[in-house]
Structures are given as C-alpha cells and as structure tokens.
Amino acid sequence: MPPRYQRIACLGGLYSNYLALESALSDIRARGVDQIFCLGDMGAFGPFPDRVFPLLHEHNVVCIQGNYDDSIGNALDDCQCGYTDPRDNYFAQISYDYTLENTSTENREFLNELPQQIQIQIGDLNVLLCHGSPRRVNEFLWQSTTSDAFLQRLFDENQCDAIIGTHTGIKWHRQISNQHFVNAGVLGRPENDGNTNVWYTIIESHESNLNVQFIPVAYDFRRLSREMKSEKLPDEFCETIETGWWTTCLEVLPQKERVAGIH
Amino acid sequence: MISNSDTPVIRIDHLDQLWFQVAGTRCNLECNHCFISCSPKNKSFGFLTLEFVEGHLQQAGELGVKEFYFTGGEPFLNPEMVDILITTLALGPATVLTNATVLQDDWLTRLSIAASASRYSLEFRVSIDGFDAETNDPIRGVGTFDRAIRGVQKLVKHGFLPIITAVQTWSDEDNLNVIQQFTKTLKSIGYDRPRIKILPTLQMGAEENRTHGYTQADRLTNDMMVGFDHSQLICHNSRIVTDRGVHVCPILIETPDSLLSDNIADSLVPFEMSHGACVTCYRYGAICSNPSNQFKETHIQKSNETV
Ligand code: SF4
Ligand code: SF4
Ligand SMILES: [Fe+2]
Numbered sequence: 001m002p003p004r005y006q007r008i009a010c011l012g013g014l015y016s017n018y019l020a021l022e023s024a025l026s027d028i029r030a031r032g033v034d035q036i037f038c039l040g041d042m043g044a045f046g047p048f049p050d051r052v053f054p055l056l057h058e059h060n061v062v063c064i065q066g067n068y069d070d071s072i073g074n075a076l077d078d079c080q081c082g083y084t085d086p087r088d089n090y091f092a093q094i095s096y097d098y099t100l101e102n103t104s105t106e107n108r109e110f111l112n113e114l115p116q117q118i119q120i121q122i123g124d125l126n127v128l129l130c131h132g133s134p135r136r137v138n139e140f141l142w143q144s145t146t147s148d149a150f151l152q153r154l155f156d157e158n159q160c161d162a163i164i165g166t167h168t169g170i171k172w173h174r175q176i177s178n179q180h181f182v183n184a185g186v187l188g189r190p191e192n193d194g195n196t197n198v199w200y201t202i203i204e205s206h207e208s209n210l211n212v213q214f215i216p217v218a219y220d221f222r223r224l225s226r227e228m229k230s231e232k233l234p235d236e237f238c239e240t241i242e243t244g245w246w247t248t249c250l251e252v253l254p255q256k257e258r259v260a261g262i263h
Numbered sequence: 264m265i266s267n268s269d270t271p272v273i274r275i276d277h278l279d280q281l282w283f284q285v286a287g288t289r290c291n292l293e294c295n296h297c298f299i300s301c302s303p304k305n306k307s308f309g310f311l312t313l314e315f316v317e318g319h320l321q322q323a324g325e326l327g328v329k330e331f332y333f334t335g336g337e338p339f340l341n342p343e344m345v346d347i348l349i350t351t352l353a354l355g356p357a358t359v360l361t362n363a364t365v366l367q368d369d370w371l372t373r374l375s376i377a378a379s380a381s382r383y384s385l386e387f388r389v390s391i392d393g394f395d396a397e398t399n400d401p402i403r404g405v406g407t408f409d410r411a412i413r414g415v416q417k418l419v420k421h422g423f424l425p426i427i428t429a430v431q432t433w434s435d436e437d438n439l440n441v442i443q444q445f446t447k448t449l450k451s452i453g454y455d456r457p458r459i460k461i462l463p464t465l466q467m468g469a470e471e472n473r474t475h476g477y478t479q480a481d482r483l484t485n486d487m488m489v490g491f492d493h494s495q496l497i498c499h500n501s502r503i504v505t506d507r508g509v510h511v512c513p514i515l516i517e518t519p520d521s522l523l524s525d526n527i528a529d530s531l532v533p534f535e536m537s538h539g540a541c542v543t544c545y546r547y548g549a550i551c552s553n554p555s556n557q558f559k560e561t562h563i564q565k566s567n568e569t570v
Pocket of ligand 1: 296297
C-alpha cells in the first residue's frame with residue numbers, strides 16, 4: 001500500500017534558490033502538513049547548488065529526480081531541459097556547467113539515487129508524483145497545450161486520481177470530474193508574470209476529493225540576484241529574478257503562456 | 264511495396280498529435296521546395312469539411328490525443344477553416360501551418376476571440392524562406408515575401424505571435440547569421456518578439472527538381488535504429504487525416520503505403536520506414552512539432568532503449 005496522507009506540500013523545481021526554499025519551508029511549518037515532497041530539479045539557474053541539500057534533509061523532504069538531477073547525478077554533458085533555441089541553450093549551458101562544478105560528490109550521489117516517481121494516497125485518492133509527465137521526465141505539460149483527452153489517458157494508464165508534476169516553471173491545475181492534474185509551480189524562479197515571488201502547492205483531502213492551493217512565497221530576491229552576480233551567472237538570469245519576467249527559455253513557451261509575458 | 268527485412272519498423276507509442284491535410288494539395292502558391300508539390304491546380308487531395316474534421320476530433324479524443332495540427336496546401340483556402348479552428352479549440356490546442364498570404368482581418372478577429380476564450384493555445388506557423396524578397400521570392404514566388412510579411416503584421420495586430428518557419432536552403436555555417444537577419448527584419452516590421460524555427464529540406468515533391476531526390480542509399484536500416492530514440496520521429500506519436508483516410512505521417516501522404524486505414528483507431532499499426540524522407544526525420548528529429556512539445560532525448564530513455 002502506498003503511504004497515505006491527509007495534507008501534503010509539493011515543491012517544484014528549486015533551481016538552487018535556497019533562499020526561497022528557506023522561506024517556503026518555514027511557511028509550510030507554520031501551516032502544518034503531514035509530509036513535504038520535492039518534485040525535482042534541485043539545481044540550475046541559481047548560486048551555490050550545495051545549499052539546498054541540508055535544508056531538504058533537515059525538513060525530511062521526500063524527493064523525486066528531475067531531468068537536471070539525472071544530468072548532475074551522472075555528470076552528463078547538459079541538463080536535458082529540451083530547449084531548441086541556440087540562445088536558450090547557450091545560457092542553459094553556462095548555468096549547467098556552474099552547477100555541475102559546484103555540486104559535491106555526496107550530493108550528486110544523493111541525486112543519482114532518487115526515484116523518478118512516487119505513488120501516494122491523499123485521503124482515499126491515488127496520487128502519482130512525477131517531474132515532467134508520468135511517461136517522460138522532461139515532457140513539457142503546459143496548461144494551454146495539454147488536452148483533457150490526454151490527461152484522461154494519463155489517469156487511465158497510471159490508474160490514479162491525480163498527477164502532480166513541475167518542470168515547465170508555471171503552475172496550473174485542472175480538475176476533470178473527480179480527477180486532477182496539478183503543476184506545482186517552482187521555487188526556483190518567478191513565473192513570468194512580473195512578480196518576484198515564487199510558488200509551491202498544498203494539496204489536501206477534502207470530502208473524498210482534493211483541495212489544491214497555490215501558495216506564493218516572498219524571499220530575499222535581491223540577495224539571490226547579488227549572489228548570482230558574484231558567482232558570474234548570466235545577467236539575463238538575474239534580471240528574471242529581479243523583475244519576475246523570463247528573459248530566456250522563451251522558445252518552449254506556447255502562444256498563450258508566451259503572450260502572458262513581455263519578452 | 265517491396266518488403267525488405269532490413270527496413271526498420273516503427274510502432275506508434277501513443278497518438279499525441281493528430282494532423283489534418285485540411286486544404287488537400289491546394290495552395291495559392293507554388294514553391295519550388297514544396298515537398299508535396301502543392302499548387303493552385305493540384306486537386307489530388309481535396310478539402311476536408313468541418314463535419315469530417317469533427318468526426319475525427321471525436322475519434323482522436325477517445326484515443327487520448329494531446330494536440331491538433333492543420334496543414335495543406337494553404338489551410339485558409341478551405342472555406343470552413345475558421346470554423347474548423349474554432350471547433351477544435353474547444354477540445355484541444357490547435358496549430359495551423361499557413362503561408363499567411365490570404366489571411367483576412369475578419370477571420371483573425373473571430374479567431375482571436377475564440378483563442379482568448381479557449382484554455383488552449385492557437386498557434387500560427389508561417390512559412391517564409393528568406394529574410395528579404397531577394398532570398399525568399401526565388402523559392403516561394405514573386406511578391407510572396409511582401410505578402411507574407413503583411414500577413415505576419417496582421418497576425419501580430421490580432422495578438423498572435425506566429426512561429427516563423429524557414430526551410431534551410433543555406434549552409435549550416437550561415438545559420439546564426441540568417442536567424443539574426445530574420446529577427447532584425449521581423450522587428451523592423453513591428454513583430455518585436457519573433458519566434459523562429461528552421462526546418463530541414465525534404466528531398467521530394469518539387470524539391471526533387473530544385474536540388475535532387477533521395478537515392479536508394481538514403482534508407483534507414485535496423486542497425487541505425489539501435490540506441491535511437493524513436494520518440495523523435497513523428498510517426499511514433501502522430502497520424503494525419505486526408506480525404507482518402509488516415510496516413511502514417513504528414514510527409515509521406517503521396518506515397519501509397521502511407522495510407523493505413525479509414526479510421527484513426529485502426530491506423531495505429533506498425534509501419535516500415537522504407538522511404539528516403541525517413542532518413543531526414545532520423546537526422547533532424549521532430550521536425551514538424553512545435554518547440555513547446557518537442558522532447559529532447561534523455562539519458563534515462565536512452566538507457567532503456569539499449570538494454
Ligand atoms: S510550401 Fe506551402 S506555401 Fe509553398 S506551395 Fe507548398 S503548401 Fe503552398
Ligand atoms: S517520413 Fe518520417 S515520420 Fe514519416 S514514416 Fe518516415 S520517419 Fe516516420
Ligand atoms: Fe525539469
């Protein structure tokens with residue numbers, strides 16, 4: 001039997017944003033949950049990749065492996081994010097090389113051993129936790145390009161009532177009768193809406209259904225940006241942290257998500 | 264069809280994309296690299312009606328389809344095109360591949376309203392093959408650059424961010440330079456955050472006359488498929504509907520063995536990748552998908568395929 005909970009917190013990609021992780025964890029402790037999960041992509045983008053790990057351990061966070069974690073864990077050549085644009089790949093590679101170089105052997109082993117999916121129960125419902133999609137760690141499931149029919153198929157194939165993932169960087173939730181797909185958002189960077197806060201998700205059992213709540217997290221983003229600069233990470237990334245607008249990785253956004261931003 | 268035991272067979276994994284050859288082979292242009300020889304007079308494939316498309320949208324929904332693509336010829340020659348897209352947007356994301364030379368403002372007004380009301384994206388993909396008339400028009404026809412640019416301006420005015428696709432008729436070394444020129448041109452006409460996708464040429468249809476066709480040596484073998492991520496091929500996750508039935512992929516509709524069935528469920532059968540174009544797919548990957556839905560091969564899948 002999969003472990004059963006009433007109320008959990010799901011953290012999406014951390015992207016080395018240990019300051020946002022600290023804020024989120026203390027917020028979660030204040031609200032109270034049975035268990036905290038992290039859906040993968042611990043590194044990327046931000047500074048000092050080793051700093052998120054002690055926090056995850058201290059708060060007993062159960063982790064899933066993202067594409068980035070697989071890459072760092074195995075010291076692969078790139079992050080497997082799936083960008084198609086040469087400019088996106090250029091910036092992605094800078095932060096990947098930095099992250100790989102600055103992640104300790106011990107933490108790389110930890111990443112390497114993480115499971116790719118976890119099945120749990122929330123109340124009576126079967127819930128599958130994954131990174132991109134249940135079938136592919138780096139599949140982008142955007143709100144505007146994922147049909148109900150496809151989600152229904154995923155629920156059937158995986159015999160579950162809910163699927164929770166991350167990977168795209170933008171949260172969303174869709175309920176189809178009593179089944180749910182949730183993208184938990186990410187703590188690593190703001191979600192291209194002009195606000196500097198980031199997001200995590202609380203999911204709880206409610207009258208034999210699920211209640212899904214997205215929680216905004218404020219943190220010291222100026223400090224994060226300063227530290228990224230001192231580590232010589234791309235200015236474009238710092239700009240995203242300071243403005244809340246994405247400046248890179250734009251080519252993978254579908255029309256609707258792209259129009260919502262300014263770049 | 265000659266069956267060759269060394270021809271690799273592809274099994275469709277899941278119907279992610281359903282394509283519609285919605286304008287058949289009818290196009291107002293006659294580009295010299297068109298891989299299915301479309302033209303104003305080519306009626307070998309006909310228009311699809313709204314009713315016919317609706318039936319297939321339903322069928323595909325039952326199979327768990329993720330998104331829909333519309334191509335031609337020129338889709339907007341089909342008198343029901345706007346209604347087809349509006350109907351589709353109620354069920355899933357829609358992408359239309361157009362040359363943008365026949366777009367009318369009132370159509371775009373309706374589409375823009377429907378797209379805002381839908382939870383799904385409506386993507387326009389506009390084919391332009393050079394960043395000025397001098398480079399584009401020899402391929403696509405006199406005056407087509409200016410007409411396509413006006414189409415792009417209309418789309419932008421109606422709130423769309425069209426993906427400009429260009430078939431690469433230049434050398435790889437020139438690629439970055441061409442993309443930069445394209446970006447500059449598009450910004451100068453008021454498209455300030457252009458999306459650009461470069462496509463490989465397919466050595467078939469009219470392109471066969473422009474350069475050369477595939478030779479007998481351009482064939483996939485089973486050896487080549489070892490360790491190759493099948494999900495990079497369109498036939499691994501897509502089918503296309505024409506007025507003749509359901510075919511394996513948008514590229515091969517003119518070859519007889521591509522026609523698999525008269526309904527979608529029965530078209531999800533294995534296919535022998537015996538064509539020259541298969542080599543291009545193999546080399547360049549998911550050439551027909553939008554970047555938002557492209558998979559990159561992962562380490563994890565790679566190891567699964569090889570054990
Ligand atoms: S390439 Fe496109 S625009 Fe040109 S003739 Fe073929 S279908 Fe028409
Ligand atoms: S042309 Fe490409 S998509 Fe079509 S069958 Fe061959 S490999 Fe598959
Ligand atoms: Fe990811």
